[in-house]
Amino acid sequence: MLLDGRTCLVTGASKGIGRGIAEELGSNGANVVVNYRSSEEAAHEVRDTIEEGPGSALTAQADVADFEAVQTMCNAVTEEFGHVDVLVNNAGITVDKKFENMERDDWERVIDVNLGGVYNCTKACFDDLRQAENGRLVNISSVVGQQGNYGQANYATTKSGLFGFTRTIALELAHHNSTANCVAPGFVKTDMLAEVPDRVKEQILERIPLDRFAEVDDIAGIVRFLASEESSYMTGQVLGVNGGMEW
């Protein structure tokens, strides 16, 4: 199996893209840590699905924005699986408002999870990623970080921020033979997209050459590739998976 025995921590894996990634890595033989914040039952379902296949899984509750909670989660992972080979920073939120209405709190909530969470999780796993044979960091950004998007100044800022973060960590991991890459999905059929009004969704669809929103599996397959040895000579890259949207 492509990921046999590799331990992969996927943040925000109870739903949506994270769930798809966790199940894809598990179906390739990985030991998957299914992180979630509040959706415990859903996280347990993901774990059970993975356990039915060749992989093994563990659920781990932690708000990625909480530094101490992330440290505790990573200690539990170490106890169970020894170390982390692959970290997928997927957990993310939106708090959409036109900038004129965006309060400081709306700004900070998104920064704390989407960037603070990436700092906390990468920090907690950094030694593991350096020491692992072929350690892998995969950050889930967005086409919105490349293009900007009306009403998403906070979110777009966090998703652009991941580009600089990924490239820098790629440099710092390179001489340990570990890599860091970024996936920038277009618009994917999850709860996050479900919150977008239909009128706006129609306008978005007109800008997608492949004329459909992404399925979770369109993203999960790319992450499986980045997590595997097949991507060994790729680092510091941003992979757009967006149906051909220009930016």
Ligand code: NAP
């Ligand atoms: P989603 O369906 O809303 O799921 C979000 C997941 O993140 C849930 O599992 C949620 O767990 C978890 N989460 C949220 N805040 C968390 C926190 N503070 N700590 C730990 N887990 C937390 O979102 P999605 O659409 O799958 O998006 C996943 C990632 O892809 C995000 O980074 C998003 O920015 C990015 N993305 C999404 C799209 C899209 O169109 N959907 C496009 C481009 C990029 P709980 O339910 O347990 O809270």
